Amino acid sequence: MPIRSEWKLAREGWTLDTTTRLLKATAFNPLITLPLILAAKYTARGAQVASQNETLFRTLKSLVALGVLGSISGFLDDKVVNNWKGDEWDWKKEVVVVTGGSDGIGKSIVLLLAEKGIKVAVLDVQPLTYEAPPSVQFFQCDLGSKEAIEATAASVRSSLGDPTVLINNAGVARGKSILDSTEKDIRLTFNVNALSHYFLAHQFLPSMIQRNHGMVVTVASLAAYLSAPNMVDYASSKAAALTFHEGLAAELATQYKADKVRTIIMCQGYTRTALFEGFAGKSLYPETVAEEIVKAVLKGRSAHLVVPESSWGIVPRVRSWPLWMQYGFRKGLKNLMKSWKGRQVVQPSETQVEKEKKGVEESAVLVEEH
Structure with a gap:
């Protein structure tokens, strides 16, 4: 495609x-x-x-x-x-890591990169939902576990060498209110959506800094700018991902003197994936979001992407509105998650605890990997 x-x-x-x-x-x-x-x-x-x-x-x-x-x-x-600096990219030699690349937006990213013969390492808890192209290698990884990330990163390096592009795409959502969210819900959401970015950076960023060449892509969400009922933990974790991107860009230029290491952020609206099935909002195709990410990656330039583009003039600006408008707007989003029935694969780091209690909870929300 x-x-x-x-x-x-x-x-x-x-x-x-x-x-x-x-x-x-x-x-x-x-x-x-x-x-x-x-x-x-x-x-x-x-x-x-x-x-x-x-x-x-x-x-x-x-x-x-x-x-x-x-x-x-x-x-x-x-x-x-881009710190007023250019850089050269040889896509025959670059190695790209894509988290959550087995399905959804990540799947489309992987296939678009593979079409160009780029070497891709897919890190995901579930197996690929498609036949892997020749340049794609799958590494099963529980992104909710720091130890699993460290072990998988070592496997990636031994198989493909040091990655030069890291695409933090994996994400989970539980669709619960604050009081209905358990400790496991909250920790899983932040572990995958935000903390994994730090632990993956610990593994792959040092080699990029040493060579002053590389790229970190963060797939956040428009929810990073605007929270809503029954998705507060998700929105908070995506806000954390957004500020991770912003702070990383500043540190690369000032702390590490790696001003050619690129950073890309994607803040997309509701996308038609299994994760957000039933969400009451205008939807994007995963291929649409993936194409914008891949086009930015292939340019080899830092970028701040918002899809739909027209949302840039509204959603991030909500915080500058008068308070009565802000609060009224958020309350008006109360039905966004009313019919939500998104699905995601259980992370192994969470499965055992859940089974010890009363089995894997809420089969409409979580599915066992297979």
Whole structure:
């Protein structure tokens, strides 16, 4: 499945993102609007049209100004997050680790990378749900266990060498209220969604720093910016993942002097995977999210990704709203998880404790690995 052309309509159909991208490519594109301004100033015909359409000409000047400011802002975004440094990537030699790569978004990431012949190590508690391409190797790993991560990392290094790209994709959700969440629920959510990022970094980041070459990708969620009833632990763990990314980027440049090691964050909305089945929100296809991640990885540049893109202008800004708007908005999300029946594989580190109590609880939420 090759990466979808940006000129094709999205899998999700015509969306707000489609409209905004179209506007960016036309009305807010200085390459289109600036020549019209210059024609109005320096050609007789252009000056005549401008004088006859003053309101339109003022609008055009505003579009040019906004387009130029947007281009400058985008330029600075790219340069600053990449420390004004470039780097060379040889994808025949790079080794990519993808956690949670057996299914869902991770599966799509793995297959897109494998299409290009890139060596990929999949770390997941469940076996692959697809036939592994030649360049893909599976390593069973309980990402809720620091000891299991350490042992698996050693196996990856002995089999493939030091990874140069780490994609922290694995995630779990329990769908419970704060008081209904058990200690095991909370610890599992944070172990997989946040703490595993630290323990994986401990294993793979030192070699990247030593060579000043590498990349850490963090798959968070729009929930990192906005919590809702019955997903507080999930949102909190994703907020932890987001701040892990932000702090890592700063430390790489200042503490470790590894200013060419890249960092990418993905904050995606609700995606059609088994993990969030029944979630009451507009959904993305996992392939859509995976493609945005892989495109960013292949560019070899740090990036802050939000999908849908139009969410960037709303969800992260909620905290800047007046309090009465913030609190009202969060309360209005009370039905998001009402019909949720997501499924995930039990982590071995949690299974034994659960079985000792009363068997694996809530089969609608957890499934045994097989």
